[in-house]
Amino acid sequence: xxxxxxxxxxxxxxxxxxxxxxxxxxxxxxxxxxxxxxxxxxxxxxxxxxxxxxxxxxxxxxxxxxxxxxxxxxxxxxxxxxxxxxxxxxxxxxxxxxxxxxxxxxxxxxxxxxxxxxxxxxxxxxxxxxxxxxxxxxxxxxxxxxxxxxxxxxxxxxxxxxxxxxxxxxxxxxxxxxxxxxxxxxxxxxxxxxxxxxxxxxxxxxxxxxxxxxxxxxxxxxxxxxxxxxxxxxxxxxxxxxxxxxxxxxxxxxxxxxxxxxxxxxxxxxxxxxxxxxxxxxxxxxxxxxxxxxxxxxxxxxxxxxxxxxxxxxxxxxxxxxxxxxxxxxxxxxxxxxxxxxxxxxx
Numbered sequence: 001x002x003x004x005x006x007x008x009x010x011x012x013x014x015x016x017x018x019x020x021x022x023x024x025x026x027x028x029x030x031x032x033x034x035x036x037x038x039x040x041x042x043x044x045x046x047x048x049x050x051x052x053x054x055x056x057x058x059x060x061x062x063x064x065x066x067x068x069x070x071x072x073x074x075x076x077x078x079x080x081x082x083x084x085x086x087x088x089x090x091x092x093x094x095x096x097x098x099x100x101x102x103x104x105x106x107x108x109x110x111x112x113x114x115x116x117x118x119x120x121x122x123x124x125x126x127x128x129x130x131x132x133x134x135x136x137x138x139x140x141x142x143x144x145x146x147x148x149x150x151x152x153x154x155x156x157x158x159x160x161x162x163x164x165x166x167x168x169x170x171x172x173x174x175x176x177x178x179x180x181x182x183x184x185x186x187x188x189x190x191x192x193x194x195x196x197x198x199x200x201x202x203x204x205x206x207x208x209x210x211x212x213x214x215x216x217x218x219x220x221x222x223x224x225x226x227x228x229x230x231x232x233x234x235x236x237x238x239x240x241x242x243x244x245x246x247x248x249x250x251x252x253x254x255x256x257x258x259x260x261x262x263x264x265x266x267x268x269x270x271x272x273x274x275x276x277x278x279x280x281x282x283x284x285x286x287x288x289x290x291x292x293x294x295x296x297x298x299x300x301x302x303x304x305x306x307x308x309x310x311x312x313x314x315x316x317x318x319x320x321x322x323x324x325x326x327x328x329x330x331x332x333x334x335x336x337x338x339x340x341x342x343x344x345x346x347x
Contacts, residue, residue, distance in 0.1 A: 022078070203225065
């Protein structure tokens with residue numbers, strides 16, 4: 001056992017000896033089958049997303065010659081580094097074709113539902129002070145295939161995936177087109193057939209992309225990483241802050257266009273954003289019918305920041321309750337294996 005892991009967590013390794021090609025490439029698959037009858041692509045998707053094959057020889061509906069060609073042109077390997085498992089969480093390092101790596105997480109709740117937290121970029125350009133991923137810097141965007149591979153990996157482990165959250169490494173709206181393509185594949189009945197309302201995307205808040213997203217006619221859940229109730233504090237924590245006035249204008253336009261609720265995520269950081277004054281400022285921001293607040297206890301990421309004390313959390317929540325603000329507290333998944341909110345990083 002890795003001595004750096006907390007008690008109860010365990011490390012396992014998955015065989016990557018066949019990784020002559022590190023990932024499944026759906027674009028190559030579509031191209032490879034472009035000379036076939038249209039139903040062949042549907043058969044391939046069923047084999048991949050429903051039967052969860054890992055070798056085209058398992059797709060016996062295909063002629064032998066086609067199976068051999070697909071194994072050569074579109075192999076089905078997913079190469080991994082270490083896979084860490086805790087009681088309710090699995091974190092996997094996925095190796096990309098250019099040998100860069102990302103992390104992805106599966107979380108199981110008490111009702112037996114499994115949520116996969118997918119990454120959309122290698123690293124992140126946003127530089128939020130509290131987030132480990134930001135310290136990696138930005139390498140590149142992921143293709144929609146690389147996003148989908150993260151889900152296939154956990155499905156092949158025998159996990160029934162019920163929900164998808166774009167809350168892993170990176171800022172999803174800076175990789176907008178590929179993220180939208182991935183969402184459509186996740187929802188597609190020929191793909192994973194996961195209900196569109198079981199997909200969520202979390203953004204730091206890029207107004208023009210929020211407005212664009214409002215025109216997609218997709219019932220995907222939108223979450224805003226807020227973490228501060230005023231511009232001075234938010235710019236300190238999140239240097240790419242565009243200004244709360246501009247951000248909330250785009251959010252209100254999104255609500256006007258979609259009639260959808262918006263979730264606001266707020267990390268409680270000891271002595272930084274968890275005092276009574278911050279709570280009152282936040283309450284003033286949240287007084288709209290389709291705003292909903294999600295409080296998150298800060299997860300250590302090797303910075304100077306610490307989680308809020310129980311005393312500060314109680315004072316903070318009391319202010320929200322007095323102001324009749326709807327809120328929940330997020331359950332802390334995967335902290336033992338550094339899989340919790342803000343902890344994903346590839347060293």
